[in-house]
Amino acid sequence: xxxxxxxxxLLAVCVVALSFYLSHGRVNxxxxxxxxxxxxxxxxxxWIKPSLFDGIANKDFLDGTGLQFKSVTVGKYLCAEAGxxxxxxxxxxxxxxxxxxxxxxxxxxxxxxRVFNKQFAGLDTNGxxxxxxxxxxxxxxxxxxxxxxxxxxxxxxxxxxxNGFFLQAKTEELVTADYxxxxxxxxxxxxVFVITITGGLQGEFQVTNGYGPKLAxxxxxxxxxxxxxEDDFKxxxxxGINAVRIPVGWWIASDPTPPQPYVGGxxxxxxxxxLWAQNYGLQVVIDLHAxxxxxxxxxxxxxxxxxxxxxxxxxxxxxxxxVIDFLTARYAKSPSLYAVELxxxxxxxxxxxxxxxxxxxxxxxxxxxxxxxxYVVMSNRLSSDDPRELFPLASGLTGSxxxxxxxxxxxxxxxSMSVQxxxxxxxxxxxxxxxxxxxxxxxxxxxxxWVAEWTVQGATKEDYQRFxxxxxxxFGRATFGWAYWTLKNVNNHWSLEWMxxxxxxxx
Numbered sequence: 001x002x003x004x005x006x007x008x009x010l011l012a013v014c015v016v017a018l019s020f021y022l023s024h025g026r027v028n029x030x031x032x033x034x035x036x037x038x039x040x041x042x043x044x045x046x047w048i049k050p051s052l053f054d055g056i057a058n059k060d061f062l063d064g065t066g067l068q069f070k071s072v073t074v075g076k077y078l079c080a081e082a083g084x085x086x087x088x089x090x091x092x093x094x095x096x097x098x099x100x101x102x103x104x105x106x107x108x109x110x111x112x113x114r115v116f117n118k119q120f121a122g123l124d125t126n127g128x129x130x131x132x133x134x135x136x137x138x139x140x141x142x143x144x145x146x147x148x149x150x151x152x153x154x155x156x157x158x159x160x161x162x163n164g165f166f167l168q169a170k171t172e173e174l175v176t177a178d179y180x181x182x183x184x185x186x187x188x189x190x191x192v193f194v195i196t197i198t199g200g201l202q203g204e205f206q207v208t209n210g211y212g213p214k215l216a217x218x219x220x221x222x223x224x225x226x227x228x229x230e231d232d233f234k235x236x237x238x239x240g241i242n243a244v245r246i247p248v249g250w251w252i253a254s255d256p257t258p259p260q261p262y263v264g265g266x267x268x269x270x271x272x273x274x275l276w277a278q279n280y281g282l283q284v285v286i287d288l289h290a291x292x293x294x295x296x297x298x299x300x301x302x303x304x305x306x307x308x309x310x311x312x313x314x315x316x317x318x319x320x321x322x323v324i325d326f327l328t329a330r331y332a333k334s335p336s337l338y339a340v341e342l343x344x345x346x347x348x349x350x351x352x353x354x355x356x357x358x359x360x361x362x363x364x365x366x367x368x369x370x371x372x373x374x375y376v377v378m379s380n381r382l383s384s385d386d387p388r389e390l391f392p393l394a395s396g397l398t399g400s401x402x403x404x405x406x407x408x409x410x411x412x413x414x415x416s417m418s419v420q421x422x423x424x425x426x427x428x429x430x431x432x433x434x435x436x437x438x439x440x441x442x443x444x445x446x447x448x449x450w451v452a453e454w455t456v457q458g459a460t461k462e463d464y465q466r467f468x469x470x471x472x473x474x475f476g477r478a479t480f481g482w483a484y485w486t487l488k489n490v491n492n493h494w495s496l497e498w499m500x501x502x503x504x505x506x507x
Contacts, residue, residue, distance in 0.1 A: 032476070032478070032479070032480060032481035032482075033242055033243035033283055033285070033338065033446075033480065033481030033482070033483070034240060034241055034242050034243065034481060034482065034507055035241060035242070035243035035244055035245050035283075035285065035481060035482065035483035035484070036236060036241050036243075036244060036245070036483060036484045036486065036487045036496045037244075037245045037246075037247065037287075037448075037449065037483050037484065037485045037486040037487065038228055038244055038245070038246045038247065038273070038486065038487055039247055039300075039485055039486030039487070039489070040227070040486060040488065040489070041223075041224065041227050041228045041246070041247070041269070042224065042246065042247060042248050042249065042252070042266045042269060042270060043203075043204055043247045043248060043249045043289045043290050043300060043302065044202070044203055044204040044206075044207045044299075044302075045202065045203065045299060045300050046202020046203070046206070046207070046299065047202065047490075047491070048486065048488070048489050048490065048491075048494075049223075049227065049488075049489075049490060050202075050490065052207055052219070052223055053202060053206075053207060053210065055211065055215070055219065056108075056207070056210040056211055057108040058108045058109065059210060060197060060200070061103055061105065061108070061111070061147065062103070062105060062200060062201065062202070062206040062209075062210050063103060063104055063105045063201065063205055063206050063209055063210075063304045063305060064102060064103065064199070064200060064201035064205075064206065064299075064303065064304060064305040064306050065102070065103045065197060065198075065199065065200040065201075066100040066101070066102055066103075066197065066198035066199045066200070067100070067101050067102075067103060067113075067195050067196070067197060067198075068095040068099050068100055068101070068195065068196040068198060069101070069157075069159070069193040069194075069195055070095075070193060070194045070195075070196070071090045071169035071190065071192075071193055072156075072186075072187045072188075072189065072190075072192045072193065072194060073169060073187065073188065073189070073190045073192075074090045074091075074169045074171070074172055074190075076090050076091050076092055076093055076169075076172060077090065077092040077093075077094070077095045077099040078090050078092075078099065078101070078169070078175060078193070079091065079092045079098050079099045080098050080099075080101075080115035080116060080117070080119075080121065080134040081098075082098075082117075083097065083098045083115065083116035083117040084115040084116055084117030084118065084119040084134045084135075085117060085119055085134065085135055086133065086134065086135070087124075087131065087132070087133050087134075087173075087175075088121055088132040088133060088134060088175045089172060089173050089174075089175060090169035090171075090172050090173075090175050091172035091173060095196065095198075097116045098115070098116050100116070100198055101113040101114065101115060101121065102114040102115075102305040102306065103305070104120075104139060104304065104305065105209055105210065106144060107212060108212075109146050109147060109148075110144055110145070110146050110147075111144070111145055111146075111147060112139035112143050112144060112145070113134075113143075113145065114139075114305055115134045117134075118137065118307070119134045119135055119136055119137055120134065120136045120137070120138070120139045120143040121133070121134045121143065121145075122134070122135075122136055122139070122140075122142040122143035122144075123142040123143075123161055123162065123163060123177055125142050129163065130163070130165070130176045130177050130178045131174075131175070131176055132161075132167060132175045132176065132177060141162050142162055144162050145159050145160060145161055145162070145167075146159070146160040147159060147160075148160060150185045152185075153185070155194055155195055155196075156185050156192055156193070156194055156195075157192075157193055157194075157195050158183060158191050158192060158193070159191075159193065161177035163177055165177045165178050165179055165180055166179040166180070166183075166191040167179070167191060167193075168190040168191045169190050169193075170190065179191040199306070201298075201299040201303060201304075201305070201306065202299055203290075203298075203299030203300060203301070203302045203303065204249055204251075204262065204290065204302040205261065205262075205302045205303070205304045206299070207219070207220070208220065208261040208262055208263055209260075209261035212261075213260065213261070213263075216261065216263050217263040217264070217265070220263050220265060220266075221263075221265045224265055224266060224268075224269040225269070227488065228269075228273070228487070228488070230272075230276045230279070232487065232488075232497075233273075233276040233277060233279070233280045233282060234280055235497065236280070236282060236487070237280035237281060237282055239500050239507060240506070240507030241282070241496075241507060242281075242282060242283060243282055243283035243284065243285060243338060243481070243483070244273070244277065244282055244283075244284055244285070244487075245285040245287050245341070245448060245483040246270065246273055246284060246285065246286055246287060247287045247289030247290075247300075247344065248266065248270060248286060248287065248288060248289060248290075248327070249262070249266070249288075249289065249290035249302055250288065250290055250291055250292045250319070250320065250323045251266075251290075252266050252267050252270065252323075252327070253322065253323040253326040253327065255267035255268075270286075274331055274334050274336050274337070277336040278334065278335060278336045282336060283336055283337075283338035283339075284331075284334075284336045284337055284338055284339075285338055285339040285340070285341055285377065285448075285483070286327050286331065286337070286339070286340050286341065287341040287344050287377075287448075288320070288323060288324065288327075288340075288341060288342060288343050288344065289301065289344040290302040290344075291310045291320050291323075291343055291346075292310060292316060292319050292320060292323075293308075293309035293310035293311070293312070293316055294307065294308050294309060294310055295308065295310040295311070295343055295344075295345070295346040295347065295350075295351050296308055296345050296346060296347035296350070296351070296382065297347065297350065298345075298347075300344075301344070301345070308347060308350035308351070310346070310350075310351060310355075311346075311350075311351050311352065311355035311356065311359065312355075317355065317358055317359045317362065318362070320343070320359055320363070321359065321362040321363055321366050322366075324340060324342060324363045324366045324367060325366040325369065325370075327340065328340055328366060328367045328369070328370040328371055328374065329369075329370045332370040332371040332374070337371065337374050338374065338375060339374055339375035339376065339377050339401065340363075340367050340374055340375075340376055340377065341377035341378075341379065341403060341448070342359070342360055342363035342364070342367075342376065342377065342378055342379070343356075343359070343360075343363075343378075343379055344379055344403075344448075345379055345382050345405065346379060346381050346382070347381065347382045347383055348381040348382065348383045348384045349383070351381060353381070353384075353389060356381065356390075357390075357393050360378050360390070360393060360394075361393060363376070364376045364397055364400070373399070374399070375399045375400070375401050375444070375480070376397065376399055376400055376401065377400075377401040377402075377403050377446060377448070377480075378390055378393075378394055378400065378401065378402055378403065378443075379402075379403040379405075379448065380402060380403065380404050380437075382405075387404065387433065387436060387437050388436070388437060390402055390443075391439075391442055391443070394442065394443035395441065395442045395443060397443075400443040400444070401443055401444045401445070401446045401480045402437055402442075402443045402444070402445055402446065403446045403447075403448040404433070404434070404437060404445065404446070404447055404448070405447070405448055405449040405450070406430050406433070406434075406447055406449075406450050406471075406475070407449070407450065407451060407453075408422050408425060408426070408453075408454045408455075409451075409453065409454065409455065414454065414455055415455050417454070417455070417456070418456065419456055419459055419463045419466070419467070422454050422456065422467060423466055423467055423470045426467070426470040426471055426474050427470055427474060430471075430474055430475075431474050431477075434447070434474065434475070434477060434478060435477075438477070438478065438479055444478075444479040444480035445478040445479050445480055446478055446480040446481060446482070446483075447475040447478045447481075447482040447483070448482070448483050449483060449484075449485040450471055450475055450482060450483075450484060450485065451484065451485050451486075451493065451494055452464055452467050452468035452471065452484075452493055452499060452504065452505060453491075453493040453494055454467065461503070461504060464493065464499075464504045464505075465503075465504055465505070468499070468504060468505040469505075472505075472507070484496045
């Protein structure tokens, strides 16, 4: 075959290939990425930038908000008997799961109420047409309600059904939609309920559906255009960072006309990111942060109401593979594409190992169809007892990487730790955990998320510096590299930009 080409042609090909491999660290085994996550940009997380939600009417009634309704006359809470599949009663003295109704927002005043077992509350259309039941698995007109709030006390509401009448608690066992007329909002009105708001999500679904189809496109495009800009890539490149991990949502593959309520425009922002990365010599890890159906039930995977429904069907897995195929095909020729992360933080047991293994194999093949050099990152399952459970798959795949996330947060064990105990935990426990998943013949290891934040009260700047330094030293042993969460955040220590500018961390 070599005879087909001149020596000069072969040399040119080798030089190009060598340059590419060098840029990806293949020839230089000491190369590791020191990355920062661009969280809260192309996948919304309200806690990162709360002001993004400020313009939403009734912004405390977003998709996934839990409402508990206490009748002012009966003095007890509405309840989906047996968690759903039965009647709605008003006989509970305290509220928990069965007494919590999760909102599906239609507009600022109209909603569906999803109950514990995933049915929707609605009129009993197979009965007298006025009793309230929770039997439908999909919402329709009979499962649509208007929430009317008291302008003088927004914790007091009335609920108007699709038949034009208000719900009332006639007795503890009988809740009907047959109360007509106005209200003085007094304690003698059976159509008045006092609400308690529990939980709530502030993700991509909530912000886009909250603003609605008229306002959401402009709000989101303004956010994408201003939250991360080219100067940020310049700043990153000048401060010891050599890569960015960019969370994206599955709807980006349908840009510019993604399914509602999502809006188009995030793909253009990702295109810009690749150009900026190339301009400043940065590598890019594309991270599928939100998979269709939600792989963990949290806002950062764009769950509508806290449900975790990814991986339950082969079609869902194929749809997710198609997203990876789309992204890799689009950016495979970019010199900045370093890795594709197939999914962020799937959560056990909802994301089963069987479904995840099937998906990761399909996702790996999709990447390899377009790129023989991009690393393929596979996130460990949260809440799994075995951090090596992906090894049987990943160890046999060239260029595979296992992603682990280490936070000294989100667990009671950290709540009472001192500064030194947190640092010791990094040096001892995290070091051992990382060593356990780092093997000579297995996949590379990637600490894809970490942060210099903790639950310590009154910590000094020096304390934070020591904590950050300890993590940099330990996580620097990961064979693929690490990525700080995140570049920008209103919570200072979660913002690497703020930490660098204020001298809390030095890469």
